[in-house]
Amino acid sequence: MTTNPTHRFDHRKYRPGPVVDLPNRQWPGRTIQQAPIWASVDLRDGNQALLEPMDVTQKRRFWDLLIRLGFKEIEVGFPAASQPDFDFVRWLIEEDRIPADVTVQVLVQAREDLIRRTFEALVGARQAIVHVYNSTSPVQRDWVFGQDREGIKTIARQGAHWVQQGARDYPETRWTFQYSPESFTATEPDYALEVCEAVLDVWQPTPENPCIINLPATVEVATPNVFADQVEWFSTHVSRRAGVILSVHTHNDRGGAVAAAELALLAGADRVEGTLLGNGERTGNADLLTLAMNLYSQGIDPRLDLSDPDEIIRVCTDCTGLTVHPRHPWVGELVYTAFSGSHQDAIRKCLSRQTDDQPWQVAYLPIDPADLGRDYQAVIRVNSQSGKGGVAFVLERDYGLVLPRWMQTELAPLVQQASERRGGEMDPASIHALFRARFIADDPQWLLGYRLDRNGHDVIEARIGDRSGERILRGEGDGAIAAFVAAWTAWSGKRLRILDYQEHAIGEGTDAEAAAYVQLDVEGARITGAAIDRDTVAASLRAVLSAVNRQGRA
Numbered sequence: 442m443t444t445n446p447t448h449r450f451d452h453r454k455y456r457p458g459p460v461v462d463l464p465n466r467q468w469p470g471r472t473i474q475q476a477p478i479w480a481s482v483d484l485r486d487g488n489q490a491l492l493e494p495m496d497v498t499q500k501r502r503f504w505d506l507l508i509r510l511g512f513k514e515i516e517v518g519f520p521a522a523s524q525p526d527f528d529f530v531r532w533l534i535e536e537d538r539i540p541a542d543v544t545v546q547v548l549v550q551a552r553e554d555l556i557r558r559t560f561e562a563l564v565g566a567r568q569a570i571v572h573v574y575n576s577t578s579p580v581q582r583d584w585v586f587g588q589d590r591e592g593i594k595t596i597a598r599q600g601a602h603w604v605q606q607g608a609r610d611y612p613e614t615r616w617t618f619q620y621s622p623e624s625f626t627a628t629e630p631d632y633a634l635e636v637c638e639a640v641l642d643v644w645q646p647t648p649e650n651p652c653i654i655n656l657p658a659t660v661e662v663a664t665p666n667v668f669a670d671q672v673e674w675f676s677t678h679v680s681r682r683a684g685v686i687l688s689v690h691t692h693n694d695r696g697g698a699v700a701a702a703e704l705a706l707l708a709g710a711d712r713v714e715g716t717l718l719g720n721g722e723r724t725g726n727a728d729l730l731t732l733a734m735n736l737y738s739q740g741i742d743p744r745l746d747l748s749d750p751d752e753i754i755r756v757c758t759d760c761t762g763l764t765v766h767p768r769h770p771w772v773g774e775l776v777y778t779a780f781s782g783s784h785q786d787a788i789r790k791c792l793s794r795q796t797d798d799q800p801w802q803v804a805y806l807p808i809d810p811a812d813l814g815r816d817y818q819a820v821i822r823v824n825s826q827s828g829k830g831g832v833a834f835v836l837e838r839d840y841g842l843v844l845p846r847w848m849q850t851e852l853a854p855l856v857q858q859a860s861e862r863r864g865g866e867m868d869p870a871s872i873h874a875l876f877r878a879r880f881i882a883d884d885p886q887w888l889l890g891y892r893l894d895r896n897g898h899d900v901i902e903a904r905i906g907d908r909s910g911e912r913i914l915r916g917e918g919d920g921a922i923a924a925f926v927a928a929w930t931a932w933s934g935k936r937l938r939i940l941d942y943q944e945h946a947i948g949e950g951t952d953a954e955a956a957a958y959v960q961l962d963v964e965g966a967r968i969t970g971a972a973i974d975r976d977t978v979a980a981s982l983r984a985v986l987s988a989v990n991r992q993g994r995a
């Protein structure tokens with residue numbers, strides 16, 4: 442290859458992949474109604490892409506996970522390629538680790554010796570899928586295999602024949618045959634079909650005894666709609682369609698593996714191969730976890746139990762050595778977290794209205810994080826992008842404090858400034874500390890006690906302490922706060938007026954406390970205060986004192 446050093450980044454080097462002329466395409470008008478047949482290729486495609494392939498212990502652990510999640514078809518390796526893969530298949534069979542409703546699948550090239558060895562690996566299996574492949578695209582034909590169209594078709598046909606032969610030698614196993622025209626998406630569609638027809642001619646599948654034709658986007662070379670066209674064209678042109686389980690196997694080179702698999706389902710695919718979290722060659726395979734969660738979030742049973750993604754992540758990470766991006770769809774650490782103010786506000790409002798008997802409709806949260814074992818702790822986190830809604834959410838969630846709107850408005854900028862100074866997240870304890878420092882002021886005067894006479898008209902005697910000693914203030918009014926304000930006014934000579942007052946219980950039972958929030962007009966200045974006390978009246982009096990103290994400080 443020649444490159445011009447002055448034009449290193451040169452798009453003229455590339456050509457678009459093949460497309461199908463499909464003016465009457467049907468897939469755009471369809472929606473996905475049910476989960477496809479899932480086939481995990483974690484232990485094969487995922488494994489072959491690792492810097493350090495899984496050892497036997499890791500493979501066993503991964504297998505157990507796949508079984509727990511509910512996979513019924515699992516490609517367990519390429520047993521003819523390596524002894525560990527061979528041994529793993531033997532372990533599964535000899536240790537009776539394959540549940541009756543699960544079928545193992547193994548991959549093999551269309552080579553006679555390898556196919557023979559593959560059947561040896563599977564001796565004693567109740568049922569198995571033997572997956573044979575060869576590559577069909579022009580570059581593979583011309584440059585890799587050095588074969589013309591006929592030659593490549595012959596490789597496929599022979600492979601199909603050897604597989605059929607092998608199966609005849611082991612009649613005690615229920616066999617399913619699978620063929621992949623590797624590099625399908627880069628292959629001329631009519632030629633890919635021709636090769637598959639040659640395979641089908643050998644296998645003669647029927648609805649009672651179907652085979653699997655798996656169409657791989659070995660390398661993703663086009664937009665997902667192009668893949669969908671290719672799949673629909675294939676699905677509507679292949680013979681013996683009722684005897685063919687049409688499978689797709691997408692890779693993520695352009696970032697579209699999941700979308701391509703979804704559109705392929707609209708286009709007629711019955712089955713999807715992929716991996717958990719998208720591990721696999723280069724940019725990976727279609728992420729089955731994402732695909733399944735996409736269905737789940739649309740109200741469709743994904744037929745996989747993904748309720749504990751943290752366990753999935755743990756096993757995948759331990760076995761592959763790969764980490765999961767915090768924004769990975771559905772399961773990343775940050776995907777149910779809102780930092781920005783308007784999102785937090787909307788989430789808080791929606792969560793307060795969402796009930797268990799309604800369909801889920803919370804803005805910015807496509808599903809209920811609790812379904813995946815994620816608590817609401819992570820939903821709202823506060824930093825300099827956050828507003829009053831987020832601050833209020835955190836104080837309510839973690840401290841049971843339901844701040845009035847006017848107090849939220851006063852507190853939020855303080856939190857924002859603190860976050861800007863700190864340059865990061867404000868944890869709940871810091872927000873709570875800011876709230877207390879701002880609104881709860883038991884100094885320079887504090888409440889030592891009170892006596893309330895509630896005989897129709899409220900009469901209060903409040904014992905107030907300060908650094909010089911203590912005094913008794915007396916007043917009366919309509920309610921304890923009004924009586925206290927009257928007492929304070931009489932003593933201080935200052936005009937004091939309650940603008941707003943709110944209180945609520947924190948917790949329940951004998952441990953419950955009361956939170957009181959007050960907004961006063963003191964000599965024309967608006968000032969706020971808060972207090973928390975086991976006694977409701979004391980909380981309200983202390984809230985008024987907090988405001989007065991704050992005004993005094995100001």
Ligand SMILES: CC(=O)SCCNC(=O)CCNC(=O)[C@H](O)C(C)(C)COP(=O)(O)OP(=O)(O)OC[C@H]1O[C@@H](n2cnc3c(N)ncnc32)[C@H](O)[C@@H]1OP(=O)(O)O
Binds near residue numbers: 486550551596
């Ligand atoms: C898209 C995919 O993911 S396909 C799966 C790929 N996975 C793997 O390859 C992992 C396991 N593979 C291996 O360990 C090795 O490739 C083995 C053991 C299977 C084979 O190793 P080798 O015999 O050394 O052959 P190698 O892998 O280099 O294959 C190249 C030869 O096989 C031929 N070949 C490759 N694929 C196929 C196929 N699917 N069907 C028939 N022949 C094939 C090539 O034309 C080439 O033939 P040549 O030697 O006459 O030029």
Ligand SMILES: CC(C)C(=O)C(=O)O
Binds near residue numbers: 486623659
């Ligand atoms: C073996 C085939 C199905 C494959 O992994 C691919 O083409 O990506």
Ligand SMILES: [Mg+2]
Binds near residue numbers: 657659692
């Ligand atoms: Mg692959």
